[in-house]
Amino acid sequence: MGTSLDVRNHEMVPDHQIMDEEEVADLLATYHITLEQLPKIYHDDPAAKAIGGEVGNVIRIIRDSRTAGRAEAYRLVVKRPKK
Amino acid sequence: MTSPKRVGRIEFGLFSPKEIRKMSVRKIIWADTYDDDGFPYPQGLMDLNLGVIDPGLRCKTCDQKAADCPGHFGHIELAKPVIHVGYTRLIRKLLRVTCRSCSRLLMTSEEVEKIIGPEDSELAGEFVSEKDIKKERVCPHCGEQQLKINFEKPTTFSEVFVEEGRKVEHKLTPADIRARLERIPDDDLRALGVNPDVARPEWTILTVLPVPPVTMRPSIILENGQRSEDDLTHKLVDIIRINQRFKENQDAGAPQLIIEDLWELLQYHVTTYLDNEVAGCPPARHRSGRPLKTLSQRLKGKEGRFRGSLSGKRVNFSARTVISPDPNLSIGEVGIPLAIANEMTLPIRVTQFNLEEMRQYVLNGPERPTTRSPCGANYAIRPDNRRMRLSDANLETVAEMIEPGWTVERQLKDNDIVLFNRQPSLHRMSIMAHRVVVMDGKTFRLNPAVCPPYNADFDGDEMNLHIPQTEEARAEAEILVSVSSNILSPRTGGPIIGGIHDHISGIFLLTHRIQHFTREGVLYLTQHLDLEHLPEPDRMDENGNPLWTNKQVFSLVLPDNLNMVFRASSCQNCETCKQEMCENDAFIRIVNGELVSGTIDKKGIGAFDGQILHRIIRQHGMKRAARFIDDVTKLSIRGIMLEGFSFGIDDEDLTKTEYGQIDEVLKGAISDVERRIKIYNEGQLEPMPGRTLEETLEMQIMQVLGKARDRTGEIAGRHLGMDNSAVVMAVSGARGSMLNLTQMAGCLGQQSVRGERIMRGYEDRTLPHFRRNDRGAEAHGFIANSYKSGLSPTEFFFHAIGGREGLVDTAVRTSQSGYLQRRMINALQDLKVAYDGTVRTTGGRIIQFRYGEDGTDPARSSYGAPVDVKGIVESVLKEEVK
Numbered sequence: 001m002g003t004s005l006d007v008r009n010h011e012m013v014p015d016h017q018i019m020d021e022e023e024v025a026d027l028l029a030t031y032h033i034t035l036e037q038l039p040k041i042y043h044d045d046p047a048a049k050a051i052g053g054e055v056g057n058v059i060r061i062i063r064d065s066r067t068a069g070r071a072e073a074y075r076l077v078v079k080r081p082k083k
Numbered sequence: 084m085t086s087p088k089r090v091g092r093i094e095f096g097l098f099s100p101k102e103i104r105k106m107s108v109r110k111i112i113w114a115d116t117y118d119d120d121g122f123p124y125p126q127g128l129m130d131l132n133l134g135v136i137d138p139g140l141r142c143k144t145c146d147q148k149a150a151d152c153p154g155h156f157g158h159i160e161l162a163k164p165v166i167h168v169g170y171t172r173l174i175r176k177l178l179r180v181t182c183r184s185c186s187r188l189l190m191t192s193e194e195v196e197k198i199i200g201p202e203d204s205e206l207a208g209e210f211v212s213e214k215d216i217k218k219e220r221v222c223p224h225c226g227e228q229q230l231k232i233n234f235e236k237p238t239t240f241s242e243v244f245v246e247e248g249r250k251v252e253h254k255l256t257p258a259d260i261r262a263r264l265e266r267i268p269d270d271d272l273r274a275l276g277v278n279p280d281v282a283r284p285e286w287t288i289l290t291v292l293p294v295p296p297v298t299m300r301p302s303i304i305l306e307n308g309q310r311s312e313d314d315l316t317h318k319l320v321d322i323i324r325i326n327q328r329f330k331e332n333q334d335a336g337a338p339q340l341i342i343e344d345l346w347e348l349l350q351y352h353v354t355t356y357l358d359n360e361v362a363g364c365p366p367a368r369h370r371s372g373r374p375l376k377t378l379s380q381r382l383k384g385k386e387g388r389f390r391g392s393l394s395g396k397r398v399n400f401s402a403r404t405v406i407s408p409d410p411n412l413s414i415g416e417v418g419i420p421l422a423i424a425n426e427m428t429l430p431i432r433v434t435q436f437n438l439e440e441m442r443q444y445v446l447n448g449p450e451r452p453t454t455r456s457p458c459g460a461n462y463a464i465r466p467d468n469r470r471m472r473l474s475d476a477n478l479e480t481v482a483e484m485i486e487p488g489w490t491v492e493r494q495l496k497d498n499d500i501v502l503f504n505r506q507p508s509l510h511r512m513s514i515m516a517h518r519v520v521v522m523d524g525k526t527f528r529l530n531p532a533v534c535p536p537y538n539a540d541f542d543g544d545e546m547n548l549h550i551p552q553t554e555e556a557r558a559e560a561e562i563l564v565s566v567s568s569n570i571l572s573p574r575t576g577g578p579i580i581g582g583i584h585d586h587i588s589g590i591f592l593l594t595h596r597i598q599h600f601t602r603e604g605v606l607y608l609t610q611h612l613d614l615e616h617l618p619e620p621d622r623m624d625e626n627g628n629p630l631w632t633n634k635q636v637f638s639l640v641l642p643d644n645l646n647m648v649f650r651a652s653s654c655q656n657c658e659t660c661k662q663e664m665c666e667n668d669a670f671i672r673i674v675n676g677e678l679v680s681g682t683i684d685k686k687g688i689g690a691f692d693g694q695i696l697h698r699i700i701r702q703h704g705m706k707r708a709a710r711f712i713d714d715v716t717k718l719s720i721r722g723i724m725l726e727g728f729s730f731g732i733d734d735e736d737l738t739k740t741e742y743g744q745i746d747e748v749l750k751g752a753i754s755d756v757e758r759r760i761k762i763y764n765e766g767q768l769e770p771m772p773g774r775t776l777e778e779t780l781e782m783q784i785m786q787v788l789g790k791a792r793d794r795t796g797e798i799a800g801r802h803l804g805m806d807n808s809a810v811v812m813a814v815s816g817a818r819g820s821m822l823n824l825t826q827m828a829g830c831l832g833q834q835s836v837r838g839e840r841i842m843r844g845y846e847d848r849t850l851p852h853f854r855r856n857d858r859g860a861e862a863h864g865f866i867a868n869s870y871k872s873g874l875s876p877t878e879f880f881f882h883a884i885g886g887r888e889g890l891v892d893t894a895v896r897t898s899q900s901g902y903l904q905r906r907m908i909n910a911l912q913d914l915k916v917a918y919d920g921t922v923r924t925t926g927g928r929i930i931q932f933r934y935g936e937d938g939t940d941p942a943r944s945s946y947g948a949p950v951d952v953k954g955i956v957e958s959v960l961k962e963e964v965k
Binding site for chain 1: 926929
């Protein structure tokens with residue numbers, strides 16, 4: 001396995017960013033939620049791995065949206081459960 | 084608000100024999116139920132300790148009456164252990180992965196660690212599976228040679244060993260198996276994914292059988308006074324009987340052969356008691372030959388406890404009958420038979436403000452003789468919740484007694500809100516709230532314009548009606564579920580309620596070109612409309628009487644300030660649009676609520692793409708739109724009745740010239756096909772890129788024949804003009820297409836299976852009527868006849884082949900989409916859009932941060948877009964905008 005592929009370069013993969021603690025606190029406050037109520041992403045998700053997301057991080061995903069033009073989603077990195 | 088509780092974990096385990104005995108209140112030993120006096124036998128299957136079902140008796144365990152006693156379990160001691168059918172796969176796995184002598188896992192601890200990982204590691208959680216064990220190996224712990232374990236459905240296990248070069252099977256008895264399972268160490272079980280604290284594997288071999296309480300297997304008393312026992316009781320009787328015989332034989336020291344037979348019989352009865360649909364096991368039957376419904380059958384499938392009784396239930400306050408149309412009802416109304424209105428009730432609380440009204444309802448009593456009579460009441464409920472049935476005998480006394488605090492259950496009357504539903508309820512418009520109109524007759528009546536959302540027709544369809552019983556439910560029904568708030572479909576963002584069939588033909592005939600009506604004519608057309616005065620007449624006739632145009636008449640139903648421009652479905656899509664000068668009158672311009680030009684048809688008021696309807700909803704709201712639909716449907720029905728509208732077999736007649744032309748076209752096409760076949764046979768055919776010769780020929784033939792059919796359609800269409808009802812329906816979009824007309828009058832064309840000509844049938848030919856390897860048009864399903872001229876026998880057969888494909892497709896599609904729908908509903912059912920625009924589960928977990936990413940309600944959108952920019956600009960400019 002020589003070359004490694006960075007999935008982020010693919011046109012279908014939206015922009016992933018790791019949010020810092022302050023941003024996360026803001027996010028949780030705006031939606032009145034706890035960390036657990038966020039959507040999840042696995043720690044071994046290719047895009048999450050590529051940006052170095054670790055369990056407990058929150059990732060901001062900025063997508064092109066057919067309806068809204070630009071849509072933001074947030075996902076909490078969790079460990080992939082076995083089976 | 085208290086936050087919802089969360090389920091931490093669910094533990095599934097097995098009952099141990101100890102637990103079964105502990106929860107049992109009585110050991111059952113007699114196979115009989117009731118004695119001759121109808122009294123339960125002690126220690127029989129209906130023992131009074133197991134609960135009571137007969138009124139009057141008291142439970143010996145809890146001392147409660149039949150209604151209150153929940154029932155209690157008993158138990159049967161089995162003479163010998165038997166296998167529980169539900170666990171045969173687990174038993175098979177455990178037998179195959181453990182040693183036959185020391186019962187330990189056939190792996191060294193190092194091998195185990197490799198699979199499940201080191202203890203407490205991050206990745207722990209894998210389990211050892213059957214595949215991880217090599218076949219017929221030697222036990223690493225005691226060195227015993229392992230044998231192959233054979234499993235034969237439903238419950239037979241045997242060991243296979245080789246003796247003198249032959250394979251010999253040795254049957255394992257449940258007792259042998261149980262002994263082996265008992266010896267498996269707890270730690271080995273954990274490696275296999277079994278928690279030995281709650282599920283020791285030997286508990287899958289039954290030594291004691293729980294007897295369910297009588298309350299879950301009540302006996303019923305037939306009309307002739309005979310008792311009829313529940314299927315479960317029958318099965319338990321069998322088990323006890325065999326068990327008893329088994330014990331007797333065992334004690335008497337019967338030969339091994341008999342013991343084995345009885346053991347197998349006991350196994351059979353216990354197996355069918357648990358599941359009567361096991362593969363490889365004949366189902367136990369009732370005396371009548373009907374298979375018994377035993378434990379598993381009670382739970383499984385659509386009518387089972389989960390899907391049938393817990394996820395779905397039957398409800399009160401509902402009615403069902405056949406539906407029929409009534410165009411004079413508003414779209415928001417539903418006609419209800421008097422008989423149903425008399426039976427169904429609404430609870431109304433008595434207050435000092437409605438006391439007199441309620442008293443009158445009670446005085447009117449439960450029988451309402453005609454639809455005009457005032458509505459009565461069927462029950463009165465006292466403040467202590469005692470329900471009193473009203474009858475002629477007690478009307479006056481009850482009316483006297485009524486005072487605030489009582490509740491009167493009054494009958495349905497006009498204007499009550501009810502929910503109306505037709506199955507399958509595939510989208511939210513399948514249940515809508517209507518207002519009641521009590522009517523004579525025995526059917527529910529509805530305006531045909533609301534057929535599309537329900538997907539209803541009147542060929543015998545039945546619909547259900549539900550009556551909301553509380554103020555909250557009625558308010559919710561009126562605000563969220565009413566017909567007028569469901570005109571726009573969330574699927575497309577366009578209207579789904581609107582004119583259908585005759586509404587469209589009618590409005591088309593009425594608004595087509597320019598027609599003039601006298602005062603009588605206009606008043607006839609508009610008699611149902613709420614008009615104060617007629618507009619200025621268009622002109623006077625020679626006698627000085629005023630005349631109005633048809634467009635003026637239609638304009639009466641439009642809102643005053645409506646402006647829009649669009650093309651009708653009769654538009655031919657010419658290269659340069661002549662707009663108002665269109666010879667088909669298909670360019671519609673509405674200025675300040677006046678129809679200036681154009682014919683109104685499906686594109687204007689149709690149920691799925693009514694543009695005028697859509698514009699009115701967005702500009703004037705749902706209430707106005709509902710009124711528009713009512714007005715326009717009534718107007719169009721008057722319009723169609725001016726001339727009458729019918730279609731008969733002679734509407735498909737053409738003249739000799741057309742028949743000659745059609746014949747010529749078809750003959751030409753058939754000889755063209757023959758010519759191409761000849762070229763092919765001579766090897767002169769040039770294949771198209773990427774296709775074989777045969778494919779090329781087939782495509783050419785299909786093309787030639789397709790064109791020929793279209794040409795016959797054109798010929799027929801030339802003769803059949805706007806005076807033909809079928810043409811009017813096709814052009815206006817009301818029903819049918821020009822293709823249907825072609826097939827009726829011209830030629831049916833090529834029949835196909837999977838998009839190809841019909842090729843299947845006999846060797847080298849489709850039917851014995853043709854020569855082998857005939858590639859001609861007729862031999863492969865080309866039908867030169869029309870429905871009018873009639874089909875020849877071979878044509879008829881080909882037509883049936885083509886028709887069958889369509890039927891099979893629909894059958895497959897409905898079953899597949901039904902299952903998909905079920906899974907979608909299960910996945911999405913408790914998601915909701917929260918007030919902050921997020922989509923959340925009941926636990927508050929976020930699914931979408933903004934509904935649909937843009938937060939637009941599709942039912943309030945314009946075909947998906949939040950703002951209908953084009954429509955707004957056009958209505959301001961009063962001009963078409965590209």
